[in-house]
Structure formats: structure tokens, C-alpha cells
Amino acid sequence: MSSHHIVRDDQEPALIIANGAACSQELMGQLLEWSPLVVVLDSAIERVIELGIKVDVLIGDFDRDFDADSYRERQYPIEIVHIADQNSTDLDKAFNYLIKRGIPAANVIWATGKRADHTITNITSIVKYKEELKITMYDDYSRIYTLNKEFKKWYEKDTIISLIPVGEVTNITSTNLLYPLSDESLVIGERTGSSNSVLEDGLVTIQYKNGSLLMMECHD
Known part of the structure; x- marks a missing residue:
């Protein structure tokens, strides 16, 4: 599965792929269709590559054996962003990366399911960025976002x-x-x-x- 990467001057939402439970191929395909930028957290990269998805940005603290050159070869061109901050999650790192790039919105998948602590942290973390980034989190059963007043x-x-x-x-x-x-x-x-x-x-x-x-x- 590859994304079409229809670029609209960074106005379409970026797609962030975390490392929770996978969503359906149908949902992923719908989101990829309109994502000019695909950002993958480092813990999910092998799962994503196995699906044949073209990755634009790989981000994380890379706190395990990590061979950057192998990913550059397999996913060229790819931007690899290493942020060695243990006080923020890899999802936080992805949000901050998009904010610095001036991208206004992000869709997030694979952020729920599997470990309960990760699910709770990922869902509640989106409120920290509500003034800077429009975030919508998807899985096969829910669409989650912050409400304006x-x-x-x-x-x-x-x-x-x-x-x-x-x-x-x-x-x-x-x-x-x-x-x-x-x-x-x-x-x-x-x-x-x-x-x-x-x-x-x-x-x-x-x-x-x-x-x-x-x-x-x-x-x-």
C-alpha cells in the first residue's frame, strides 16, 4: 500500500502512524489518500514497511539498535529525526515536529489498543496541542478530537x-x-x-x- 501524497501546500493533515493496534486497511487507505506527509514513530517502522507504505519522516529517540542507513536505502528519500528526549513520548515528538514545520493538522492511527498505558497517554496528550495543531485520532471504532468551547x-x-x-x-x-x-x-x-x-x-x-x-x- 502506498500513499498518493497529494501535496496541498501543507494544508492537508499529515498522517502519524504510532505503534498500537493496527487499524483496517480501508481506514488506512482513506487517510493515506489525503495525506501529503506520512510520519512514522520509530517503534512502528518495520510494521509500516511490511505494508508497503512510503514513509516521509521517521521520528523518535531510537532507544534500541538502530541502523539509519538501512532505512535511508529502503525508503529513499526519507527524513530521519532523532530526538533524544526521554521526557516526551515519540507521539509528542511527532506533534512538535509538525508544529515547527507549520503544518496545521494531523490524523493519527495505531495510537490505541495494545498497552493500556500507551493508549491513555496518547489519547489525553492531544489536549496539550489543541491551540497549535488540529489533531484527530482514529481507530476502527472511534474518531477522537478536542472540542472548541x-x-x-x-x-x-x-x-x-x-x-x-x-x-x-x-x-x-x-x-x-x-x-x-x-x-x-x-x-x-x-x-x-x-x-x-x-x-x-x-x-x-x-x-x-x-x-x-x-x-x-x-x-x-
């Missing part, structure tokens, strides 16, 4: 929506949800908005005042 989107009836706070989120008000919120708070570990759903075909609106709120559009 005022959100409006059309959905079909019964679409599963989960509102997950990172920390505490206050003064949340929603419309057109089966379980509406009216100037209420959500707190991770105490009360979340998991497994809500759209009441009727039409616009869903969500507003809140403080905190970081994740939207998870889910399907079984």
Missing part, C-alpha cells in the same frame, strides 16, 4: 457520542443529545459523558467554559 455539527439519530473530560470541564450545556447537559461539570474519574447518543437527525451543539473536553464519535 463552542461546537456545532450535524449527526444522524443514534450516533454514539462520548464526551470525555481531561481533568475537570465546567459549565457544559448540550442540545440534541439523549442525555442532555445543562450548565454541568464533568470530571475524569468521577463523572464523564460516555455512551451518550444523538436524539434526532440534526445539529448537536455543545458549549463549555473551562477545561479540556474530548469528543469521541464511536461505533461498534
